[in-house]
Amino acid sequence: MKHILIVDDDPVATLILKKNLELIQVNQETITFSNGEEAYAYFKKKYNEKENYYVFLDINMPLMNGWDFLNSIDSFINKANTHIYILTSSINKLDMDKATQYTLIEKYLSKPINKEVLKTIKEENKW
Amino acid sequence: MIKDDKNYNIVVIEDNIGDFFLLEEYLNEKINNPLVNHFERFSEFTKIADSIDEVDIIFLDLSLPDKSGKELVEEVLKISRNIPVVVLTGLSDFSFALKAIALGASDYLLKDELNSVALYKSIVYNIERFKNIIKIKESEQLYTDLFQLSPQPIFVIDATTLTVLDVNKACEHLYDFTKEELIQQPINSVLLNNDDINFESNGTIIKQIHLKKNKEQIITEVKYNKIIQNGKEAIIMVINDITKRIEHLNEIENQNTKLKDIAWIQSHIVRAPLTNILGLINVINDTNAITDKELLTHLNNSVLELEIIINDIVNKTNNL
Numbered sequence: 001m002k003h004i005l006i007v008d009d010d011p012v013a014t015l016i017l018k019k020n021l022e023l024i025q026v027n028q029e030t031i032t033f034s035n036g037e038e039a040y041a042y043f044k045k046k047y048n049e050k051e052n053y054y055v056f057l058d059i060n061m062p063l064m065n066g067w068d069f070l071n072s073i074d075s076f077i078n079k080a081n082t083h084i085y086i087l088t089s090s091i092n093k094l095d096m097d098k099a100t101q102y103t104l105i106e107k108y109l110s111k112p113i114n115k116e117v118l119k120t121i122k123e124e125n126k127w
Numbered sequence: 128m129i130k131d132d133k134n135y136n137i138v139v140i141e142d143n144i145g146d147f148f149l150l151e152e153y154l155n156e157k158i159n160n161p162l163v164n165h166f167e168r169f170s171e172f173t174k175i176a177d178s179i180d181e182v183d184i185i186f187l188d189l190s191l192p193d194k195s196g197k198e199l200v201e202e203v204l205k206i207s208r209n210i211p212v213v214v215l216t217g218l219s220d221f222s223f224a225l226k227a228i229a230l231g232a233s234d235y236l237l238k239d240e241l242n243s244v245a246l247y248k249s250i251v252y253n254i255e256r257f258k259n260i261i262k263i264k265e266s267e268q269l270y271t272d273l274f275q276l277s278p279q280p281i282f283v284i285d286a287t288t289l290t291v292l293d294v295n296k297a298c299e300h301l302y303d304f305t306k307e308e309l310i311q312q313p314i315n316s317v318l319l320n321n322d323d324i325n326f327e328s329n330g331t332i333i334k335q336i337h338l339k340k341n342k343e344q345i346i347t348e349v350k351y352n353k354i355i356q357n358g359k360e361a362i363i364m365v366i367n368d369i370t371k372r373i374e375h376l377n378e379i380e381n382q383n384t385k386l387k388d389i390a391w392i393q394s395h396i397v398r399a400p401l402t403n404i405l406g407l408i409n410v411i412n413d414t415n416a417i418t419d420k421e422l423l424t425h426l427n428n429s430v431l432e433l434e435i436i437i438n439d440i441v442n443k444t445n446n447l
Binding site: 010012013015016017019020023059060088089090091092095110111112113114115 | 390391394395396398399400401402403405406407409410413414425428429
């Protein structure tokens with residue numbers, strides 16, 4: 001069982017990502033959250049160690065940003081089954097450097113999301 | 128006998144003609160053609176005040192008809208300035224001769240014991256000695272000038288009582304106090320919260336907040352040095368007013384913070400709608416969705432959003 005999660009406060013960005021997933025025939029239902037806090041609440045309640053989680057995570061969000069979300073789930077999730085893809089508009093080197101400090105982060109992706117990159121992720125994870 | 132050939136310009140202020148002639152004769156015994164200006168009254172002597180610099184030495188009788196004693200000595204010294212004054216005295220007022228020296232006269236001669244050798248020796252000795260005194264005076268003046276004209280404010284304070292002994296003009300200017308208002312005051316009256324001064328060793332530099340007369344604060348770096356002044360330990364405090372420097376640094380730091388804010392905004396806020404526009408266009412291209420009104424509305428809104436944000440940034444940079 002796998003879950004694809006989108007955590008982004010910008011509905012347009014979420015829409016674009018969903019459309020792109022459709023385009024590469026990822027028909028899996030996605031679960032969307034508009035900030036880190038909502039996503040954290042989901043993990044806290046629903047997280048199952050035997051299942052796989054793929055999270056597209058924005059950095060700048062209200063209430064709880066991407067970094068704080070990663071810090072808050074770090075203690076109880078299994079790194080082997082949780083894959084984080086940072087998906088942000090930021091091209092700031094500080095953000096990119098910070099991303100390398102989190103072992104949970106699979107890739108740092110700058111918006112706009114590229115169909116080819118999504119395809120690679122799909123193949124890597126055998127979606 | 129060998130006589131001195133130098134061109135001495137000698138003033139003799141003496142009302143007793145007999146004494147004067149004797150003195151003149153003794154002079155001629157040792158000196159070739161001395162230029163001797165004789166005045167019988169103090170009032171006559173004052174007339175050469177303007178050309179006093181040409182004179183080498185002044186001989187002064189202590190009692191003249193128009194002035195005598197302490198007042199006479201003081202008045203003559205006022206005119207003579209850098210010229211040695213040798214007082215001529217009889218045995219009767221010998222004690223006053225010492226007073227005259229205390230007042231600043233260079234030497235005294237007892238008329239009753241006067242001879243050409245003693246007189247000549249007195250001339251040579253006093254002229255030479257006075258040259259050295261002038262050098263010391265010049266050196267003192269130089270020190271005073273360096274202190275007074277230093278662009279850095281300087282306090283000299285008593286090392287024991289920590290009261291102000293002297294301040295220079297730059298100090299009066301910075302603190303807005305007059306010298307008179309500062310002298311004898313405890314130094315901590317210009318320190319914020321009456322802090323004690325922290326003197327450790329020579330050359331210590333301490334950052335302190337000082338107060339002007341109007342209680343305005345000045346951020347300073349104070350360099351402390353110990354010296355001996357008039358046989359007592361004193362502390363020299365050289366003040367470096369760094370208020371402006373600190374203000375400039377704060378200003379620069381504020382600007383840097385603003386610039387970082389702007390960089391963050393560019394990255395996270397400005398690029399967000401921009402990436403949406405690009406993402407939407409990609410999707411439109413890939414899906415033949417050009418007929419999809421919803422996508423076009425989003426595209427339009429993203430463009431409008433971008434315009435507003437860019438305007439905000441322009442306003443923010445205007446305030447830099």
